[in-house]
Amino acid sequence: MTNHIVLYQPEIPQNTGNIARTAAGTDSVLDIIRPMKFEINDHTVRRAGLDYWDKVKLVFHDSLEEFLATVPDQRYLYLITKFADTTYSDADFSDTSVDHYYMFGKETTGLPEPFMRANPEKCLRIPMTENIRALNLSNCAALVTYEALRQQNFAGLEKSHTYAHDKLK
Template sequence: MTNHIALYEPLMPANTGNIARTCAGTNTKLHLIRPLGFNTDDAHMKRAGLDYWDKVDITYHDNLDAFLKSIPDDKYLYLITKFSDKVYSDQDLSDTSVDHYFLFGKETTGLPEDFMRRNPEKCLRIPMSDNIRALNLSNSAALVIYEAVRQQHFAGLELSHHYEHDKLD
């Protein structure tokens, strides 16, 4: 079982870098769907991911269709959008025998409306007030992936950490 975060045409390198760091910390695969709004050598993106880039499994897709074709079973594809009545934390993400895919839209316009309208059963919402259009993309990705790993009992993640001097030889 693997969790996957997919970013549809991300525009801001810092968001992508922060999400890559979250992916490294949760053993989550990252999918970037072109076109990207930045060069992957961008200093802001590299800085946001710090020195964790070698720990991130990244796959690039030429477009949304190519990404969708790469998914073995779209039953476990979730579209994260404000246009849904289903709350992300109410979704059962506990099955560790399958791969879960969380698709996020670009920072300015989200996912294509026609695509979401064709797949309303896959749409999940993060509750928020109407004071803002949307939460920050990297914050949204962190909320959703940590809900998934929480439901999966943090499988494969370190539940406690000790200072060096506390470790037994």
């Protein structure tokens, strides 16, 4: 079982870099659907991801259709949008026998509206006030990914950490 963080045509390099760091820290795959407004080798993306890029399982897709063709079971594709009735924490991500895909849209316009309208059962929202248009993309990716991992009992992740000096005793 693998969790996939899917970015649809990302526009802000720093967000993608931060999400790459989340992907590396959670052993998730980072799927990016092109086109992008920047290159992964841009200084700002590398800086935001720090020195973890070699730990990121990065997969590029040239279109939404190409990406969808790689998803073996569309029941485990979740579209994260503010235009949904179901809250992300009400979704069931607990099945560890399948891959889960959490798709996030462009920072400026989100996911394509026709795609969301055709798949309302896949749409999940993160509750927020009406004081803002949206939460930061990298924060949203972390929220949903960690909720899924919580439901999966944090499979594959350290649940506690020993300080280096404790290991020396």
